[in-house]
Amino acid sequence: MSELVANTLFLLDATLYNSTGLLFILLGIFILIRVGGFPDLTIDGSFTIGAALFASSIVAGFSTPISMLIAAIGGVVGGLLTWIINQKLGVGKIVSGILTMIILTLTAPYLSGGSSVSLINVDNFYSYIESLDNSITHSIAKNLSFQLHFVFICIILSLTALTVFTLILFLKTPIGLKLRYLGSAKKTLLIPKKQGQLLLLMALTLGNSLVAIGGAIEAQRRGGFTVNMGTGIILVGLTALILGESICKSYWRRSFLRIKESIGAIAIGCVTYTLGVQLILMIGIDFLDLRLITAIFLLLLLAFVGRRHSSSTQLF
Numbered sequence: 001m002s003e004l005v006a007n008t009l010f011l012l013d014a015t016l017y018n019s020t021g022l023l024f025i026l027l028g029i030f031i032l033i034r035v036g037g038f039p040d041l042t043i044d045g046s047f048t049i050g051a052a053l054f055a056s057s058i059v060a061g062f063s064t065p066i067s068m069l070i071a072a073i074g075g076v077v078g079g080l081l082t083w084i085i086n087q088k089l090g091v092g093k094i095v096s097g098i099l100t101m102i103i104l105t106l107t108a109p110y111l112s113g114g115s116s117v118s119l120i121n122v123d124n125f126y127s128y129i130e131s132l133d134n135s136i137t138h139s140i141a142k143n144l145s146f147q148l149h150f151v152f153i154c155i156i157l158s159l160t161a162l163t164v165f166t167l168i169l170f171l172k173t174p175i176g177l178k179l180r181y182l183g184s185a186k187k188t189l190l191i192p193k194k195q196g197q198l199l200l201l202m203a204l205t206l207g208n209s210l211v212a213i214g215g216a217i218e219a220q221r222r223g224g225f226t227v228n229m230g231t232g233i234i235l236v237g238l239t240a241l242i243l244g245e246s247i248c249k250s251y252w253r254r255s256f257l258r259i260k261e262s263i264g265a266i267a268i269g270c271v272t273y274t275l276g277v278q279l280i281l282m283i284g285i286d287f288l289d290l291r292l293i294t295a296i297f298l299l300l301l302l303a304f305v306g307r308r309h310s311s312s313t314q315l316f
Contacts, residue, residue: 014278042078053212245265
């Protein structure tokens with residue numbers, strides 16, 4: 001295998017592999033901000049608690065599906081806590097999200113039994129997937145210096161496709177349409193206050209559960225849980241979401257996207273972000289310069305699409 005083909009294969013595999021957890025995070029942010037219209041800052045905490053619960057469940061001997069379900073429940077609890085602080089205690093949206101994020105982040109080490117949980121050499125379903133990927137890598141070329149993640153990527157992308165299909169069907173139901181109206185309308189005069197509160201609860205729990213599943217996938221992909229692994233996840237997610245929406249809005253030259261177009265924007269933003277970061281890593285830049293150059297890279301992309309369509313980079 002030539003060096004060009006090997007580098008291209010590595011870039012494609014790394015981009016998709018690094019996108020697996022981020023896709024669920026972006027879906028969660030989309031539900032929270034675009035559908036529910038709630039500027040939820042719980043996301044870092046939901047990601048952390050999802051990773052912590054998943055890793056500790058795997059170590060405790062639970063199966064991978066059950067562990068992911070436990071992680072999702074952790075996200076649901078995070079969304080419920082944000083809703084209670086905001087709706088029942090009367091705390092503002094931003095502050096309620098920050099408080100919940102702090103509570104979840106500080107609670108995660110107690111639930112996992114420490115500030116870190118390693119999944120390396122832990123026998124679970126992922127071990128079988130890893131052995132299959134290793135076999136596929138050697139069948140393609142024995143002299144490759146990296147391992148492909150074909151089976152892992154296919155499984156996660158299939159799970160993502162099933163989740164997206166279910167979300168699209170749900171958002172077309174009467175409840176889903178009311179939820180979309182709740183998030184898009186400045187004054188929700190057509191929805192009673194109590195029903196609006198229940199719809200907001202649905203958005204917060206659903207969105208944070210998806211983020212927690214993304215945390216579980218990242219914990220498995222990174223080989224374990226660390227208490228600080230959720231730091232800055234909301235910034236990464238918002239950047240990738242805005243980037244994808246900016247590209248799509250500038251392409252269609254309008255300030256709104258339909259549901260299917262929004263899902264496409266999520267995929268575009270996720271792949272563009274991970275591809276850009278991977279290209280920067282392949283150049284051989286150290287960690288400090290990586291963060292600076294990544295910020296400049298995203299700034300240039302957003303500026304380019306923003307000049308083509310002035311409202312494409314608006315968050316709300």
